[in-house]
Amino acid sequence: MAIRINRGVVGKEFPPYAVTVERGKIKEFARALGDPNPFYLDDRVGAASEWGDVIAPPTFATTFRDEAGAAALLTELGTDISRLLHGEQEFELFRPLQPGQTYLCRAKVVDIYEKTGKSGPMAFVVRETAITDRANELVATMRQVTVVRL
């Protein structure tokens, strides 16, 4: 018996949350990927670069997690973590994320649609997150499609 997904969460906006990027976290993330790029890892290379400091790898904003919001969303959708797969992910970067900066994340559920694949019925939950800096300028956006196996 397939689970029913709660489409009522489309349009849901999560409470905004702030993230301050730590220098060590950027390096930990790059090393976990096995990416030795000195623009992420070497403070002297970063200081001499056009950005004046190290920068984060393109997918770093995935670390800007909202655990409380994600847990609440699972409950509202009527599913649990064991049913989830990552379907799609997109980042748009207007400039690199950098250490010491505080960013504000505003996330929203923009769509939910259902499809039946070879492994059965699935729901696709589309979330978008806008990331702004202290001057309220848009620095990056994320679009994430989570697949719920029904």
Added chain:
Amino acid sequence: MKYAKIYFDDVTVGAALPPLVKGPVQQIQLTRYAGASGDFNPIHQDEEFARAAGMGGVFAHGMLSMGFVAQAVTDWAGAGAVRKLGVRFAGLVRLKDTVTCRGRVLAKSSKDDVHTVELEVWAENQKGEKVVTGRATVALPARA
């Protein structure tokens, strides 16, 4: 030479990016990536949990493979060059899999002194099955 600077003028449509081979993927890397990213979904760590979830065992975070693809792009275009990266996770990456990231230039354009290159990007496992497919946009410097 790695991290050599590439100029917009020297990019040709249809050109291939140098392939980036990552892996074989090991459990310790998934554990390390969980810590670095904050994604502690046990489906990537706990064999029993992953089997009970019907996934046939542990598999890698999609975001690990996307990070590999991002590295292939920045190794070629330079750190900080990525304006957009969007992917679909087309297949699961399992322990011991080797992930080869590839890319190809689709188009190039200039507007208001910003020079951008559109790329098709993908990653495949050792059987040649695509595990990630996507697109990237990078901004490159032009020769003076």
